[in-house]
Structure formats: structure tokens, C-alpha cells
Amino acid sequence: MSAEILELQASLRAFASEREWDQFHSPKNLAAALSVEAAELLEHFQWLTEDQSRSVPDDKREAIAEEVADVFLYLLQLADKLGIDPVQAAQKKMQTNTIKYPVERAKGTSKKYSEF
Amino acid sequence: MSAEILELQASLRAFASEREWDQFHSPKNLAAALSVEAAELLEHFQWLTEDQSRSVPDDKREAIAEEVADVFLYLLQLADKLGIDPVQAAQKKMQTNTIKYPVERAKGTSKKYSEF
Amino acid sequence: MSAEILELQASLRAFASEREWDQFHSPKNLAAALSVEAAELLEHFQWLTEDQSRSVPDDKREAIAEEVADVFLYLLQLADKLGIDPVQAAQKKMQTNTIKYPVERAKGTSKKYSEF
Amino acid sequence: MSAEILELQASLRAFASEREWDQFHSPKNLAAALSVEAAELLEHFQWLTEDQSRSVPDDKREAIAEEVADVFLYLLQLADKLGIDPVQAAQKKMQTNTIKYPVERAKGTSKKYSEF
Numbered sequence: 001m002s003a004e005i006l007e008l009q010a011s012l013r014a015f016a017s018e019r020e021w022d023q024f025h026s027p028k029n030l031a032a033a034l035s036v037e038a039a040e041l042l043e044h045f046q047w048l049t050e051d052q053s054r055s056v057p058d059d060k061r062e063a064i065a066e067e068v069a070d071v072f073l074y075l076l077q078l079a080d081k082l083g084i085d086p087v088q089a090a091q092k093k094m095q096t097n098t099i100k101y102p103v104e105r106a107k108g109t110s111k112k113y114s115e116f
Numbered sequence: 117m118s119a120e121i122l123e124l125q126a127s128l129r130a131f132a133s134e135r136e137w138d139q140f141h142s143p144k145n146l147a148a149a150l151s152v153e154a155a156e157l158l159e160h161f162q163w164l165t166e167d168q169s170r171s172v173p174d175d176k177r178e179a180i181a182e183e184v185a186d187v188f189l190y191l192l193q194l195a196d197k198l199g200i201d202p203v204q205a206a207q208k209k210m211q212t213n214t215i216k217y218p219v220e221r222a223k224g225t226s227k228k229y230s231e232f
Numbered sequence: 233m234s235a236e237i238l239e240l241q242a243s244l245r246a247f248a249s250e251r252e253w254d255q256f257h258s259p260k261n262l263a264a265a266l267s268v269e270a271a272e273l274l275e276h277f278q279w280l281t282e283d284q285s286r287s288v289p290d291d292k293r294e295a296i297a298e299e300v301a302d303v304f305l306y307l308l309q310l311a312d313k314l315g316i317d318p319v320q321a322a323q324k325k326m327q328t329n330t331i332k333y334p335v336e337r338a339k340g341t342s343k344k345y346s347e348f
Numbered sequence: 349m350s351a352e353i354l355e356l357q358a359s360l361r362a363f364a365s366e367r368e369w370d371q372f373h374s375p376k377n378l379a380a381a382l383s384v385e386a387a388e389l390l391e392h393f394q395w396l397t398e399d400q401s402r403s404v405p406d407d408k409r410e411a412i413a414e415e416v417a418d419v420f421l422y423l424l425q426l427a428d429k430l431g432i433d434p435v436q437a438a439q440k441k442m443q444t445n446t447i448k449y450p451v452e453r454a455k456g457t458s459k460k461y462s463e464f
Contacts, residue, residue, distance in 0.1 A: 001188035002118035004158035004203045009201070010208055019217065024279050026229075028161040028169035030276040032380055033156075034187070035387075038147075038154035039271030040156045046264040047256050049398070049457035053144035056198070065200045067212040069189065072152070072202050078157075084181045086188050087120045094127055101135065108136040112394035114160055140395050142396040148264055155267075155387030162380040163342035163372050167283070226279035234350035243442055251449065252456045260393040260396045260401035263386075266419070267382045270379075270386035273426075277376040285376035288430070297432045301441035302424065304434050307419055310389075314404070316413045318420050322370070325417035326359055333367065340368040 002087055009080045027081050029115060034074035041067035118203055125196045128189060142198050150190035157183035234319055241312045259313050266306035273299035312323060350435055358430045360421060375429050382422035389415035 007102065016025055044064050045053050047068045100113040132141055161169050162181050172180065195202045216229040266314055276296050277285050288296065311318045332345040364373055392412050393401050404412065427434045448461040 002120040004118040004121075008203070008206055008210070014209065017177055018219050019222045021222075021226070024223075024226045026166035026169050027172070028164055028166050029278055031161045031169075032274055032383075034385060035151075035154040035158045035380075036271045036275045036278060038151040038187070039268045039383075042133070042147045042151045042224055042264055045147045046261055046268060050142035050144050053142050053147075054197075056119065056143070061198060064198060065205045066212075067208060068198075068200050068202055069192070069205040071123045071154070071187070072206045073209060075184065075191070076206075079184055079192070081170075081181060082177060082184075082186050084177070086184055089181045089185040090124055090188045090192075092227055093182060093189060094124070096182075097131070103134050106135045106137075108139075109310045110137070110140045145394055148267075150391055151264075151267060151271075152387045152391045152394060155384045158380055162377055162384060231458045234352040235371050236350040236416045239351075240385040240435070240438055240442070242376045245446070246405070247442065251454045253454075253458070255456075256397035256458045257400050259397055259404070260398050263390045263401075267383075267390045269388040270377045270419070273382045274379045280376055282374035282376050285374050285379075288375070293430060293432070296430060297437045298441060298444075300427055300430075300432050300434055301437040303386070303419070303423055304395075306417065307423070308438075310463055311416055313402075314409060314412060314416075316416050319356070321413045321417040322356055322420045322424075325421060326356070326363065328414075329363070335366050337366060338369075339366045340371075342369070342372045342398060 005076065005087065008073070009076050012077050013080065016077070023079065025081065027078055030074055030081065031079040034071060034078060037067060037070040037074055041071055121192065121203065124189070125148060125192050128193050131195065132193070141193065141197065143194055146190055146194040146197065150187060150194060153186040153190055157187055237319065240305070241308050244309050245312065248309070257313065259310055262298065262306055262310040262313065266303060266310060269299060269302040269306055273303055282335065353424065353435065355359060357424050360425050361428065362436060366401040366426070373425065373429065375426055378422055378429065383423055385415060385418040389419060401451070 036077055041064065044060065044067065050058075075086060078084075079089075080097075104116050106113075132138055157180065160172075160176065160183065164172075189201060193204075194200075216217075221232050248254055257307075273296065276292065276299065296299075307318060310316075311321075337348050339343075351417075365372055389412065392404075392408065392415065396404075421433060426432075427437075453464050
């Protein structure tokens, strides 16, 4: 796995341990927290048009970056607790997606593979 | 940034481009998709007790790893579109959290910093 | 449909119209806003144990009631835009669930019907 | 409260009780399930343009109505468990919103009241 990610996970482990937060950090709770942060990220975009979302002003981008960080940090903690390597899981899923969404079928359509 | 993450982002860009999916991949839509995947991840845990969530069987862990991957992949795509470095944003947020949640105050409590 | 719900929907329509918010209230955006409010509701419970969630203190219950209201109001607006009667849809879904989850199979298990 | 809603809540209570599901239906778990269903509702819209979301075909509207029902049913169960009257909470929240979003300030803008 990526050294930067391993470092982040080690820091997160130390951060939670110093604060005695392991009691709260069950995978169930981390999954809920991740979902809440993903919604906070979405909140920034909910009333924007798609075009507006493609060119957000700098101060808003800063606020969005914080939510991206929150989602990422909970994802890393959850993966760590479950012994899942997120980079490897992502690489594997991309291979699956290549098979699920062959170019000739998926080109220009947003249909789910199950609707082809 | 991490080489593995840059590679994943490059693969995702190529994947979307070959399928002409950039038209669908506005930051607004990617944020919605991320949020939907985070909920699919949460779905695996919603009826489990916290204890059960700490020791999921292997086949369930496989299914969870796929959802972790989906969340991660949308997060990387969204960050890429917005020019946000997720690793750097996460490192910065951890520094903020260290200030927001001083050990002496945060120890053993799940309160939000705004409730201290 | 329930008179109280029809009244709420009429009030919501007037409220949005006076503020010229119809331009923002596409079903897509309302569905995103609903999802964001549902996460704000979940946020109140994310670090609680299940037992704690069964007996929340009064001030917290007040705050939760506001989020329940937000979810409900967006649900009513979305249903209104799409011409869906939420009470009728709920009654119909309960009939479906009675078939999907026969007592003898569903008793005491949290399995999804597709896992029976 | 609305008779239809009271009836739905009574049916839901009987449904859960017959299946011995009260053990799973802590407010925490119901809030998670509600959030998951809200995301399934959002999923129908995530790749649509706002315009497309304003005129969904009939079969899709049927599928959306089922998700509307799922969100509604979990909301009613959660409110029931917490002793919250959702109609009354919604009416009260509309009064709050009238104050938070005065017509002259809120007209034509999607800004949050805290950003006025």
C-alpha cells in the first residue's frame, strides 16, 4: 500500500488511542460517520447547477477540501479496522468495472450495467 | 501525493474518457454518487450490533471491501475534478483536529468540539 | 390522502413560490437535500450505543425532531413534484413487505428477503 | 395527528412485533436505515440532469415511489419510537423557516440563512 496512506492510518490510530475513542470507533459507527461526512460534502453541491459545480470559487473549494478530507479519514479508519487495503480494493474494483462496463456498451450512457 | 493514488486517478480519467462519461461526471453528480456508495457501505452494518460489526465474516468483508473501493474511487474522481489533493487535505485536517480535540478535553468522550 | 399532508404540501408550494425557489427545486436537487437531511438526523445517533439511542434526553429529542421535520418536508416536496401520494405509496409498500417478509421466515432475523 | 399516519404507524408496529424485529429497531438503527433508503432514492437521480429529473418516465416513477415509501416508513417508525409527531414537527419547522428565510432576503437565492 501507499506509504502516505499507511502513515495517515498510523496517525489516526494514535489520535484515537490517545483520546480513548476506540470504544466509539466500531466499524458500524465509522460507516455511519463516513456516510454523514459524504452528505456534508454533497451539501455544498445540492443547490448548484452541474455547471456551477464545475467551477466553484476558491473559498468554497477550501470548504469542500475539508469535507473530502473527512470522508477520506473515516474511510481509512474503517478500512484499517476491517483489515481492508483501500488501494488494492480500488485497483481490484477497477478491473471488475472494466468487465462490467465494456466500452462498446457503456459509451455515452449512464445506465447501470444491470440495465444494459 | 502518493504514486498509487495518482495512478488510480489516471486510470479513472482514462476509463471515463473512453466511455464518454465526462458529461455525467460533474462534481455535483460525483458527490451524489459518493454519498450513495457511502450509504451502500453503511447498509452492510445497519442491523448489526457494534460487536458484530467488529468481527464480520470473510464473505461479508469481501462485499464491504467492494463498497470501500466504490467510495474511494468516487472520492478520487471528485478530488481530481476539483484539483484537491486528498492526501494533503487529510494531513491538513488531522492538524486541525489535533487543535479542535485536545487530548485532555476529548479523552473518553464522543462530544463534538462545539459541545465542549 | 391525509388532509394534514395536503395542507403541508400546499404551504410548502406557497413558501417556495414566494421565494422563487422552484428553479432550485428539481426532483434531483430535492432528493439530494432529503439525503443530506437524513444524514443530519443520523448524525445525532452516530456515536450513541443502541441503548442510549432508545432513551435520548429531552433537549436532544427536540433537535432530533427538527431533523425529522426537515426530512419529512423534503419528502413531501419531492413527492408533490413527482405526483406521488406518499401515504398511498407507503400503504402499498407495506403490502409488498408482508409478502416479501412472511412471519415464519422473517421472525427474529434481520436478513434481507433476498438472503432467505 | 393525521389518522392515516397513525394507522400506518400502528401497522408498522404490528408488523415489527410479529417478526420480533424490535430488537433491531433501535432509533440508531432506524436512522441508519432511513439514511440508506434516502440514498437509494437519490440513486435514481444521480446521473440525470435536473431537466430529466423533472419528467421521469412512468416506470421509473413507480420505482421512485417505492423508495419514497421506504423513506416514509422508516421516518414514521423512528418518530414513533421517539414519541415525535412528524406532522406537528413539520408544521413547527415551517414556522421556523418563515422566520429564517424572510421573502425579501431569500427571494431567488439558494443561500443558507446563515450566509445571508
